[in-house]
Each structure stands twice: as structure tokens, then as C-alpha cells.
Amino acid sequence: MDLEKLKEQMTLHEGREKDLYQCSAGKWSIGIGHNLEDNGVSDAVIDLMFKEDIQESIVDLVETLFPGQFEQLPENVQHVLIDMRFQLGFNRFRKFKNMIAAVQIEDWQKMAREMKDSAWYGQVPTRADNLINMIVEVM
Numbered sequence: 001m002d003l004e005k006l007k008e009q010m011t012l013h014e015g016r017e018k019d020l021y022q023c024s025a026g027k028w029s030i031g032i033g034h035n036l037e038d039n040g041v042s043d044a045v046i047d048l049m050f051k052e053d054i055q056e057s058i059v060d061l062v063e064t065l066f067p068g069q070f071e072q073l074p075e076n077v078q079h080v081l082i083d084m085r086f087q088l089g090f091n092r093f094r095k096f097k098n099m100i101a102a103v104q105i106e107d108w109q110k111m112a113r114e115m116k117d118s119a120w121y122g123q124v125p126t127r128a129d130n131l132i133n134m135i136v137e138v139m
Helices: 003-014 043-065 075-093 097-104 108-116 119-123 125-136
Strands: 017-022 028-031
Touching: 043 075, 075 108, 075 125, 097 108, 108 119, 108 125, 119 125
Parallel strands: none
Antiparallel strands: 017 028
């Protein structure tokens, strides 16, 4: 069976959507007619989405915010930065100017202090405490 030919046929009939949409039956769908309501997504799809999403965060940190430095940071610091950048997104992460400056001079105490002294800390205290504790381990 020619799966590429079948894919072309199904795309013609179903469409190809990157965003959620309601199909003709009113079911929330995505992609080429994938019914999210009834089928969800597989672990393989979850892992692929995560890999793509996390890679975006890593590239931003490596190439834009900490060029030439990121790979040299302690692994815990790298993981904390990736976690925060992933959760907060491009714009909101950049609001942590003092924390970013602390990382650039490798002042882990200031980094932890800036993380705790934020609205973000109040919004996700368990996550924030876990990440702060990872920085404390580096000190």
C-alpha cells in the first residue's frame, strides 16, 4: 500500500490543521482528522511533542540568552533554566532579568533569591521550590 498516496487522499478529505478544530461531527481534532476527544494521543506523539517543545527552549537558551556559556553551566542549572523557559515561554522568561544576570555571572545564591522573589514563585510554589533546591545543591 502506498501510504503517501493515502495520506494525500486523506489530507484532501480531512484537511491538515496545526491548531485544534471541531470536525463535522463536533469532535475536537488536530492534524489530519485526528480525533482528540475519543483517541487522545499516543505516548510516541507525547514524546515527539515534548522533544520539539524542549528543543525550542534549549536553542533559545544556548543561542540567545547564554551563548558560549550554557553548555558550561552545572547540569542542575541547565535543567532549571530549561524547565523555567519551557514553562514560562519566550517572553515571560525574559522578565527574569535579575535572575538571568545572576546566571551570567554564575551567582547561584542570587539566582535562587531572584527565583523566590517573583510572582511566579507564588503561582507554582511546589515547582519553584523544587527548582530552587536544585540550585542550592550547586552552591
